[in-house]
Amino acid sequence: MKYKNNFFESVLSLCLVAILLNGCKNKEDKSSINVQEKPNIIFILADDLGAHDLSYSGSKYYETPNIDAIANDGVQFTQGYAAAQVCSPSRASLMTGQYTARHGVTDWIGAATGKKWGDYYNTKVMPPEYAHAIPEESITIAEALKQNGYKTFFAGKWHIGDEPHSPENNGFDINIGGWEVGGPKGGYYAPWRNPKLDYKYEGENLTKRLALETADFISTNKDEPFFAFLSFYAVHGPIETTQEKWSKYRNKAEAQGIPESGFEMEARLPIRNVQDNPIYAGLVESMDDAVGVVLKRLKELGIDDNTIIVFTSDNGGVASGDAFSTTNFPLRGGKGYQWEGGIREPYLIKVPMLKNTPKSIDYPVSGIDFYPTLLDLVGAKKDPKQIIDGVSLVPLLKGKPLDTRPLFWHYPHYGNQGGDPVSIIRKEEYKLIHYWEDGHDELYNLSNDPGEKNNISKKEDVIAKSLRVELDTYLKNMNAKIPEVYADYDAAKAAKKQQERRTKMLQRLEKQRKNFLSKDFDPNNNWYDSSLNTKD
Template sequence: MNRRDFLKAVGLGAAAMALPGCASAGQATGEAAKRKPNFVFILIDDMGWMDAGCYGSKYYETPNIDKLAKEGILFTDAYAANPLCSPTRASILTGKYPARLKITTPAGHLPKLPAERPLLAKQGPLWQRIITPVSRRYLPLQEYTIAEALKEAGYKTGFIGKWHLGKDSMYWPDNQGFDVNVGGAGNPGPPSYHSPYRLNNLKDGPKGEYITDRLTDEAVKYIESNRKNPFLLFLWHFGVHGPWGHKEEVTKRYANKKDPRGKQNNPIMASMLKSIDESVGRVMDKLDELKLNENTIVIFFSDNGGNTHSRIGPDELAPTNNYPLRGGKATIYEGGTREPLIVRWPGVVKRGSRCSEVVSSVDFYPTILEMSGVKPKPEQKLDGESIVPLLKQSGKLKRKAIFCHFPHNTPATGNIAGTYVRSGDWKLIRFYYKGKGGKHRYELYNLDEDISETNNLAVKYPQKVKQLDELIEGHLKKTGALVPIPNPRYDPNAKPTEKQPRTNRKQRPQRRNTR
């Protein structure tokens, strides 16, 4: 499908595509406040690009998220730095690519690896042709997080919700720059969405209390308590991640609802997103009530693409559908990393704006620094670039490309270890050692003409492949990325043993979620 035609069909085209960068549907009202701005960063888990009304969904009901888009700027080409949660979260907190951090899978709930175990083995079992890296399982304390930067600048800092960046409490938000931590621990998801939650660092509420509501309660309390101070609040919801707890009374409303697009059909996901949307509305109402709305910047984002491979509910339906994007969570096609992004910055961002410039989760750190007037440390290495020029519509970004490095096979989704680069409308994917003769395999797409990634142009445009692959190689070297390597011990006649089972064969879609 042609990208322009699709964006126009879902109502994103007129503004987003009127100019090659950002375009507005209204004018800014007033000057930005002189006091340091507050920040509320709302991160949703596993919410896909098509999972809100303002992005084209005709099934999910998200009036508060849609209202946020009308009051701010909506990005059509925003990307998570990884198709899974922990790496993207780390990129937001540090402004660095997961490849540089060596956090490339969501392993933040597992014990630290022994110090003597390398993240990339030099050799593997005889049957294994390619050796893939393993991921670091925590966010190192040496990293200077955005919370630490703003805390040093006089901000109050609060974290509420899902962390998933270290099993040991020494790596939790309390030790990463946040004054307040409610729920932030190693858990990838709550054992239960209803109290008792059985979660680290979150006390159980009344029996049956819903966790999305509870986290919102905590966020509202935090805003109330810090209304007289500049604050940074991260409200990082567990929803809409597995185990897909939902409010039965809300879910019933969607039992007979049909999607006119014929794509999204899961009442459980609709119910969970409805609760998320109500959370957004409650937070915005509290800011209005306390007259903080004009001096509070709100960022709304998702950590990876919508889950299309799990099966949930009595009808065993996929949680969501990302069409027209290909793939979903745990894949490096567009459905795995293209995300909803809305930024509300009263007095600066023009209401109802749309932007088609390419941005990444590594950009949040330098953006928040510039918004707050805080300078990065001279020795600080940031991979991201401030998107303030896009928000102000005063210029474009300097960089030429963004990257996603995901050197892991994910059997549940059929994903092969790979790296991609997005430069302008072009996207090149390098799949490691999956081509003819054991070489890399390449897929090249023009996303403006083929948003669904159905027409591989790699053979037609070999020079473009070469040019973009050089960018990939430069990125890997610059970040010190760990990449798959051939196994020097490989024997094509060897068979897996019971102690070393083959893990890269395709499997039927799993019912439990890839974390």
């Protein structure tokens, strides 16, 4: 009997030990999972936001405390680039990790090409055809993450393919507001026109609504890894704001001193040279407010420490053409241009689970790098069928170096904003631009000439020739499409049009700028319907 009791006592003791060990193991495993579980990802993409349209990057006029918080808590890539100077190609590159010449979307979808372009615009060359959607065989970043167990969500501007090339058919489980168009049809205040997103009440703010939809998705899926892509229509035209925000920035411009002139001539069109547009400033702040909605929800749910946040833009700020909204000074040009103002972007990555990351990184990076970087950060496998031109930036985030590499751009089109058909290579501090109209090259040393004022192609002819060979080799390997000569080009007609831009257009823009800053400015009877919006 004693033996039997000892036996059961021994068994009981072993069971208790097992239970305790198992409990400890479970506790240990849970802790391990909390550290090693797949992080969430929020990718925030602004539309047409310039590199210097944010407080943290030097703007003394625009106010962006929420985006500044991402910059301050994360890593600022001071030489971050979009993959193109206009939206559709840049966005296709974000989705695929590929250069524009590879995926074939080289211009904004809807732009004219060939003789149709030449006959209407009377230019020296005719832009080539381009793909009107992400190639079907591509594995998008959403599809790659979905294959690795992520719930995927898209909200906002798509503009990289009409049906059947929608977000839903490119790896996103949910699509709120993403369709073929590139701007907010009907404006930023309801009633807007969007077949993928109806408004709830008149005067509703589209930018805030997209943020709220994203925040609600996060709440619903907080217990599983998610990839939320918040793609604002802001700050694309039409630029609109509330009367309250306009008044705030109108008064701020006056307090800072309003220059007599706000524009000068660039190569083809007038270009804005001062940040004092109160309507655009209000639109920028509304977008920043919306970013704050998402950041606040993350914190409320207690998952901010396990969520990677990316913030960037698809091309430079609109300094010329469109709404002539901002200036990218000290960078030259803006959206649609081949210079730094057209392709240099805010480029922020916040990775809370990585400790002691650098505050800022000067290594030149591109939109093509987000794809491999995010996969690397969450330990997701890359589909072997997908060619990726970008590189993982994780070594840089960990304070380690990366090898020097060239970056390429191929934009064989005319920008609506005044840019030229070009191909570009940047390697180390040098940037070479090849112009397809006449075949000439420009070379800039960005380390001492970020404003691209001094073309040193003749002075540094050895470097220029070497970079040109590398660029030509790249274009040949990519089988890149190039423009053709427009045989019916009328030089006299083009000169007359250019003269009108230097006089009538410049005068009209200055008059409009003064009107925006007038105390009596009233865009319509109800301020873009925004006065109806009591919930904004």
